[in-house]
Amino acid sequence: MAGHRLTSNAGAHAQARSDAYLGELAQLLRGPRRRRTQILTELRGGLDQAIADHTGDHTSHGRTDDQLVESAIAHFGTPRAIADAFAGELATAYARHTIAWYVATGPLVGIWWLLLSQPHPWRTGLVAVLAAIPIMPLIVVAIATAVGTFATTGGLIRWLPEASPDRALTATIAIAALTLAGDVTVITLYTQSTAPARPLAILAIAASGIRIACSLVVLRHATLMHRDSTPRRAQITR
């Protein structure tokens, strides 16, 4: 704090106002929890520094410490403005985080269905295995969408056109919907088939069932983020 120390009362006031400000902001941020926590921690440091600079400004004669604290907070920007400004980055972070989850868990679900549909894939060959998976077109489209979204929202944006947060969220919704459709399809086909019941099917259906539940949650979150963020970003850029 440059050349001026807040009185203990003013210090307590500053702390309380800072906590209230960040509490309000925390309510407005939408996105991955870890990213939101990092943003709030980072902004707390900035806000503390802003308050220290304002209260240490010797050109602000005649104003009380409390008034200087309020001025620093007002100068920092309203919680709504900060939340709106971060909405795009948080939406992109959510999209990347969710798509990475689908990519990582895809094989964990797919392996059971693969074993169920082709007990001896090494004997029948790759082409036969691929032919035995009716949802292959869905998988291909989902993987292509995931790769495209990752490429246009990460380090490659130095060379590739950057995907907007809205587009990243749309891709996330598409991947969740394709995965949901794929899981429902394989479960339906298996339960309606005349194939004998096998213990492996319990694992496959359970894995797909869990992913269906997760996909429904993702669809809800991503759709809400998409709906909430679009009008606000339009206002910012207007």
Next chain:
Amino acid sequence: MTVGKAGPAEEVSKVLPMRPELLKGHLDALLLAVLEAGPQHGYAVIEALRAGSDGALGLPTGTVYPALHRLERAGLIASDWETVGGRRRRAYHLTASGRTALGEQRAIWDQFSTAVTAVLGGRAWPATG
């Protein structure tokens, strides 16, 4: 965006009003340039921009912090968390890619500003054959 935000009264007379759209496309280069000297946290970047532009570039928190996050996502800067006075702070620094990008942005700006100055200043263009 409050570009050209006035500070003390005497600054108002010498800092001309600047439309926020003018910064479009140059914010990344400005942030990279500020970080060229060494690691800085978000608020220090805002202050460095203001001080370095003699008050002309008074960018709000909501512009600078998300832009820093985007630059980190692009791999042009990286960040480390440090503890100062019991508080955790995130300090940003340039990556090797960021230094390269800054050099490219400087070259583009030099070319652009020379061209615009030539037109606005009424100087003659070099003959094009």
